[in-house]
Amino acid sequence: xxxxxxxxxxxxxxxxxxxxxxxxxxxxxxxxxxxxxxxxxxxxxxxxxxxxxxxxxxxxxxxxxxxxxxxxxxxxxxxxxxxxxxxxxxxxxxxxxxxxxxxxxxxxxxxxxxxxxxxxxxxx
Numbered sequence: 001x002x003x004x005x006x007x008x009x010x011x012x013x014x015x016x017x018x019x020x021x022x023x024x025x026x027x028x029x030x031x032x033x034x035x036x037x038x039x040x041x042x043x044x045x046x047x048x049x050x051x052x053x054x055x056x057x058x059x060x061x062x063x064x065x066x067x068x069x070x071x072x073x074x075x076x077x078x079x080x081x082x083x084x085x086x087x088x089x090x091x092x093x094x095x096x097x098x099x100x101x102x103x104x105x106x107x108x109x110x111x112x113x114x115x116x117x118x119x120x121x122x123x124x
Contacts, residue, residue: 027045
């Protein structure tokens with residue numbers, strides 16, 4: 001069986017800790033929906049948020065792209081496709097822009113996930 005592994009890119013960073021938590025919870029719910037639909041995925045926010053908040057990376061809780069870039073870029077290379085979750089402000093996300101750059105450099109397929117309709121498309 002040839003399984004496809006999805007890298008689930010989503011907006012996250014915010015100076016407001018409430019926004020971080022809200023986005024984390026949204027991504028966990030979305031990842032659950034995608035898994036329930038039979039897909040396999042790596043969701044960096046769902047996987048990294050608890051680590052960032054329950055450890056002291058570089059002496060503080062660090063949710064920045066710079067801290068997580070090495071891991072996220074490596075994980076993209078292990079995946080087959082990148083899905084972008086189109087939450088509020090996704091187009092302004094530094095992390096998503098960088099993730100898409102890695103995917104494009106590798107000529108990976110990129111899809112866009114609408115969290116309202118739960119539909120995936122080739123264009124935003």
